Amino acid sequence: MMDVGMIVSHIGTVGGIFLACALGMPVPEEITLLSAGVLVSAKQLPLCLAVIPGLAGIFMSDTILFFLGRRLGPRVFRLPLLRSVLTAERVRWAESRIHRNGPLACFVGRFLPGLRVVIFTTSGALGIKPRVFLAVDAAAAVIVVSLWVAAGLWMGSNFIDATRHAEEIKTVMIFVAVLILVINGSRRLLTRNGRERS
Template sequence: MQNIGEWGVGLFTLLETVFPPIPSEIVLPLAGFLSQQGDLNLVLVIVTSTVGAYLGALLLYFLGAKLGLERSIRGLSKLPLVDRSDFEKAADWFGRHGRSAVFFGRLIPGVRSLISLPAGAARMNLLTFSIFTVAGSALWNTLLISLGAALGTQYNLIEQYSRYLNYAVYVAIAGVVVWLVVRRIRRNRLPAD
């Protein structure tokens, strides 16, 4: 994280927006922690992560607008570790809540990355989409980065247990990947209706 810097954090956030299995819940608190240690600029980390989230959301918005919802879902659900039902849930949420789903969707894991597709397919006003996306993303990113920075004040405690914390992070990442793979295999084995 120190090597990629603030703009690398923005790139990770862009990738997390487009490819949901990359967890912002791990990347952003770590960036906040490093900013507390003086390795990264806190304000720039918040700005770049929000810009990255917005650019990723725009990419999905335009994909939804260009291809339509069904074709977008069909194509993107073929990505590894991504499931069609995740896209369908985001589309359903957008259908029930309209444009407010874009703002509040940025605060909900699983919906955060995917809500842009139905917004684009519905041709939501781009300025409104942009304002809600930037506001929701900035709020979420600031929260996660600030939590990581707050942990930075407990450096001695973290340093003492960092080896165990590393193991816990590795186990959590492996668990998420295994869960996504198992879910994908189970869905592929279900008979078609």
């Protein structure tokens, strides 16, 4: 049985990693959740230490973005750390979706890696009620964490004998991470080229 202090320490550490990923650390949060699921399958991490910190980190990061928008209003779009993400084109797109769909746009935004930052900050700036945003985001976060951790569990239990093939686990995790980074990079390049042509 794990010591309570150790559990709290693990939750804090893993939660911090998820928070950093969700706020823009180079490794996407999806990779972190997938990796956590693989570790659970390998019996290297209890399920609760994959799910609870994941939920906490993601929910905290989304809340920070929302309240930044709510507090600063349109000024949030000029913050140095967010300026490259909150382009005028993306903000206009987010505003139109939020005006049209309200809370549903916030819910869907949790599933859109390239646009969630724009949607959450714009939601705050446009005055979406905090309790509505928090409820919708919490529901979406539960789905996201459950799906990605479950995918990691499935990978670990069906394709890898996790306790005997540590190198294979590492290779698979690196491959998936590189694949997602390449996809994200290609999408950004295509978006940038499209803007330059227009």
